[in-house]
Amino acid sequence: MHAILSRAVLAVLATLLPAAALAQSPMRVVIPAEAGTAWDRAGRALGSGLLAVKAATQVEYANRGGAGGTQALAGFLQSAKNDPDALFVAGQDLVIAAEFDATAPRLQDATPVARVALSHFAVFVPAGSPHRSMADLARALKADPAAIAWDAGARGSAEHLLLAYLAKTVGADPSKVRLAPSAQAATAGVGKLREVAEAVKSGRVRALAVTSPAATGGIASLKEQGINLVFANWHGLFAGPGLRPSQRDELLAKAKAALDTPGWKALLASEGWTPVWLQGSDYARFLDEETRSLGYLARSLGLRPRR
Numbered sequence: 001m002h003a004i005l006s007r008a009v010l011a012v013l014a015t016l017l018p019a020a021a022l023a024q025s026p027m028r029v030v031i032p033a034e035a036g037t038a039w040d041r042a043g044r045a046l047g048s049g050l051l052a053v054k055a056a057t058q059v060e061y062a063n064r065g066g067a068g069g070t071q072a073l074a075g076f077l078q079s080a081k082n083d084p085d086a087l088f089v090a091g092q093d094l095v096i097a098a099e100f101d102a103t104a105p106r107l108q109d110a111t112p113v114a115r116v117a118l119s120h121f122a123v124f125v126p127a128g129s130p131h132r133s134m135a136d137l138a139r140a141l142k143a144d145p146a147a148i149a150w151d152a153g154a155r156g157s158a159e160h161l162l163l164a165y166l167a168k169t170v171g172a173d174p175s176k177v178r179l180a181p182s183a184q185a186a187t188a189g190v191g192k193l194r195e196v197a198e199a200v201k202s203g204r205v206r207a208l209a210v211t212s213p214a215a216t217g218g219i220a221s222l223k224e225q226g227i228n229l230v231f232a233n234w235h236g237l238f239a240g241p242g243l244r245p246s247q248r249d250e251l252l253a254k255a256k257a258a259l260d261t262p263g264w265k266a267l268l269a270s271e272g273w274t275p276v277w278l279q280g281s282d283y284a285r286f287l288d289e290e291t292r293s294l295g296y297l298a299r300s301l302g303l304r305p306r307r
Contacts, residue, residue, distance in 0.1 A: 026056060026057070026058035026059060026060050026085065027047070027050050027055070027056035027058070027059045027060070027085050027086070027087070027254075028059075028060045028061075028062065028080075028083075028085060028086040028087070029043045029044075029046055029047045029059060029060070029061050029062070029086075029087050029088075029089065030043075030061075030062045030064070030072060030075075030076045030080070030086065030087070030088045030089070031043035031044075031061060031062065031063045031064070031072070031089050032064060032065070032069030032070075032071075032072035032073060032076075032088070032089070032090055032094060033063065033065050033069065033072075034063060034065040035063055037065075038271055039069075039089050039090070039091075039235075040063060041267060041270075041271070042089050042235060042267060042271075043061060043089040044061060045263050045264050045266075045267040046087065046089065046237070046255070046258055046259070046264065047059035047061060048261070048263045048264075049257070049258030049259060049260075049261040049263055049264045050254060050257075050258045052258070052261045052263065053254075053257040053258055053260075053261060055254035055257055055258060056085075056254075067097065067101065067104070068093060068094060068096070068097020068098070068100075068101075069090060069093065069094040069097055070094065070097050070098050070101055070104035070105065072088075073088070073090070073094065073098075073104070073105050073106075073107065073109075073110070074104070074105050076088045076110065076238075076240065077105055077109055077110060077240065077241060079240075080110075080239065080240025080241075081240050081241050081242050082240065082241075082242040082243065083239075083240045083243075084239070084243060084247035084250060084251060086239065086240050087113065087237050087238070087239060087251065087255070088110060088237070088238040088239070088240075089235070089236075089237060090107055090235075090236060090237075090238060091233060091234050091235040091236055092158055092233045092234050092290065092294070093157075093158060093233070094107060095107060095287070095290055095291055095294060096156065096157070096158060096161065096294055096298075099291065099294060099295055099298065099305040099306060100156055100298075100303070100304075100305060100306070101306070102306040106291070107238060107287060108284075108287060108288065108291070109241060110238040110239065110240060110241060111238060111239040111240060111241060111242075111243050111248055112236070112238055112280075112283045112284050112287055113236070113237040113238055113239050113248065113251055113252055113255060113279070113283075114236060114237050114252060114255055114256075114277060114278060114279040114283060115234055115235070115236040115276065115277070115278040115279075115283050115286065116235055116236055116237060116255075116259055116275065116276070116277060117234070117235045117268060117273040117274060117275055117276060118232040118233065118234050118235070118273065118274045118276050119192065119193065119194070119232065119233045119234075119235070119271065119272060119273045119274070120193045120210055120211045120212040120216065120231070120232050120233070120272075120274075121158075121159065121162055121190050121191060121192060121193055121196075121210070121211045121231060121232075121233070122190065122191060122192075122193045122196035122197070122207045122208075122209065122210045122211070122219060123137070123166070123188070123189070123190050123207070123208045123209045123210075123211075123222070124188070124189050124190070124191065124196050124199070124200070124205040124206060124207045124208060125137065125187070125188050125189070125205065125206055125208060126186070126187070126204070126205055126206075127203055127204060127205060127206055129187065129188070129206065131188070131208070133208060133225075134208040134209040134220075134222065134225045134227065135225065135226075137188055137208060138170045138227060141166070141167060141170055141172050142170045142171045142172045145167055145172040145173055145174075145176035145177050145178070146176045146177075146178050148177075148178065148187050148188050149178055149179070149180035149181075149185055149186050149187045149188075150163055150177065150178065150179055150180055150186060150187075150188055150189055150190065151180050151183045151186035151188070151189030151190075151191070152179055152189055152190050152191075153191075155179060155303070156298060156301075156303055158233055159190045159191060160177075160179065160301065161294055161297040161298060161301070162190050162211065162231050163177045163190060163301075164177065164297040164298075164300045164301045165229055165231055165297055166190075166222075166227070166229060168300065169222075169227055169228060169229045170227060174297075174300040174301050175300065175301060175302045177301065189205070192233070192272075193210055193211075193212075193216065193217070193272055194271060194272040197217055197272075207219045209221060209222045209225055209227070210222070211229065211230060211231040211232065212230065212232070212274075213230050234276075234290075235273065236283070237255055239251050252279060256277075259275070
């Protein structure tokens, strides 16, 4: 895992590429979500960065939501085959969606370029909850997992899989974890840290812990509170299949330069994402390990991923 490279290092890397490679046009950024979503904002910030560093003179955006992003991925794999000027924005949510659809392609079918950021989750309770601490909630979860109704997104979501991980870590049976029928009926929840922080400000909920390695935003981490769990959503870039190594490396250099721009850094701050860089074979291995881990958590909930 590496921090985003400094401008000085990027300048050295840029000299390794022919000028034409850094100025091809147009670049195409495919976003597997509707306009206004986090992936959309990320894709457009990436495109703006490509323009800012003159890695492209024009950027075209293609939004396609539905089926957790797997439909967009299927289309991208066909349209971007052997195309060195196309990038696909995706992450953990698409890995999960593909695992629950045996007919869907996987991100491994594309060319991994780089993982660029992580975002974490928070555990929370309603403002009037009797659980005053994470230790209180963990004891209740271990004693009777079914007694807690969780606000944790849809069945099979990243939040739901996080609950499985939390249950296993505190010694509870993940298969007995229960999702609330509505947010109003929930007695506890897990959600994206940025969204939970906004709910805390409104006074609706209290945050008990974050899933980052250390405290974030004044909220202690699970690990700091004796629960050995770190869990993050991740965000990455992919290219089409069939690229030559030199074409992949050119895309990698363009992405590195684009992600060192003020616009991208502003996106990280607004979304609450942490920049983390992983590329090449390390990224490919991470993707395989992530797929196996998420599948394991899904099975522990009684769900049926395709492997």
